[in-house]
Amino acid sequence: MNEASGVYKFAGVGELAETVTQLLTLGLQYETELGRTPGRRSKSGLEKIEQLILQQARDYLAEVREGFVLSVRTAQVSQHGELQFLLDRVLVDWGALSSELGLATDEHAADAQEAAGHVEQMRQQLLAFGMAAIALGHLPKLAAEQVTFPYAYTDPPTYADIPTPTTPGAMLSRIDELEQMTWQLMCGDLQGLLNRRYGALRRTYGFFEVSAYLARREAERFGIKRRPAQIALL
Numbered sequence: 001m002n003e004a005s006g007v008y009k010f011a012g013v014g015e016l017a018e019t020v021t022q023l024l025t026l027g028l029q030y031e032t033e034l035g036r037t038p039g040r041r042s043k044s045g046l047e048k049i050e051q052l053i054l055q056q057a058r059d060y061l062a063e064v065r066e067g068f069v070l071s072v073r074t075a076q077v078s079q080h081g082e083l084q085f086l087l088d089r090v091l092v093d094w095g096a097l098s099s100e101l102g103l104a105t106d107e108h109a110a111d112a113q114e115a116a117g118h119v120e121q122m123r124q125q126l127l128a129f130g131m132a133a134i135a136l137g138h139l140p141k142l143a144a145e146q147v148t149f150p151y152a153y154t155d156p157p158t159y160a161d162i163p164t165p166t167t168p169g170a171m172l173s174r175i176d177e178l179e180q181m182t183w184q185l186m187c188g189d190l191q192g193l194l195n196r197r198y199g200a201l202r203r204t205y206g207f208f209e210v211s212a213y214l215a216r217r218e219a220e221r222f223g224i225k226r227r228p229a230q231i232a233l234l
Contacts, residue, residue, distance in 0.1 A: 009124055009127055009128075009218065010131065010215065010218070011215070013060060013084045013099055013113050013128065013131055013211065013215065013221065014211065014212055014214075014215020014216065015215075016057060016060060017208045017209075017211035017212040017215060018212035018215070020053060020054070020057050020208045020212075021205070021208045021209045021212050022204050023050060023053055023054075024149070024185075024208070024227070025148055025192075027190045028149075028151065028190065028194070028205075029150050031190055031191065032191045033191075033195060034195075034198075035195065035197070036152050047188075051186060052183055054186045055186070058179065058186075060128060061132075061175065061178050061179045061182060062179075063124065063125045063128035063129070064125075064128045064129050064132040064175055064178075065175050065179070066125040066128075067125040067126045067127070067128050067129025067130070068129050068168075068171060068172060068175060070126055071126065071129055072168045080189065094166055096172055098127060104112055126234055130207075131211065131214075132175070132207075132211070133165075133171065133213040134214065135207055135210045135214060135227045136164060136165055136174060136207065137164045137208050138172070138210050138214060139159050139164070139203075139207065140159055140160045140161070140162050140163070140164060141160075142158075142159050142206070142213065144156035144157055144158055146209070146210075146213050147159060147209070148209060149205050149206065149209070151194065151202075154211075159202075159210075160182045162202075162203055162206060174203075177200055177203065178203075181193070181197070181200050181203075181204040182204065184197075185204075
């Protein structure tokens with residue numbers, strides 16, 4: 001993956017994260033109330049757009065997971081229980097994973113796959129995971145003026161209570177949670193998630209929020225011009 005494609009990937013993830021954050025902000029502010037009994041969600045013309053955006057978020061998180069799988073090494077795992085967890089989830093059959101992801105098994109196949117762009121695909125997944133890991137590490141440090149989650153229990157609002165994943169097992173658990181919450185958001189029960197899974201919803205919102213913030217902050221360094229907000233209240 002050349003430098004230009006990496007920059008475009010960075011910019012694309014930043015724009016997606018900002019759009020998801022805006023989508024959740026509008027939904028939480030105008031469709032929910034903390035403690036309210038979930039009701040039937042009214043249909044709107046925006047529903048298909050919301051589904052498209054959230055599906056793009058799921059696709060990105062799938063890349064994050066694959067990048068994690070390609071990055072993790074058993075030497076990084078110090079606890080026996082955590083190693084078993086990882087073996088059960090992602091390290092069971094490297095051969096099957098190699099086949100699924102299109103990795104080469106011999107020198108001639110490697111040459112053919114490189115020509116077909118498979119190596120570049122793997123690098124994109126590693127970039128996706130790297131961006132997500134940086135975002136999760138920065139989340140507890142996000143300044144109060146950047147925190148927009150509507151239902152904060154502290155003044156000023158903060159994500160300082162959300163721990164940074166420090167082990168492969170903790171990182172995989174957070175990736176799992178992000179994927180699960182994005183899927184549940186696609187089901188449309190935002191009020192129910194606010195009531196039943198407040199912590200997971202807040203962590204997911206914060207992940208996309210900090211991802212968008214970091215992308216905005218770094219865009220100028222890469223010479224990327226920011227686009228206007230993609231979602232606005234009419």
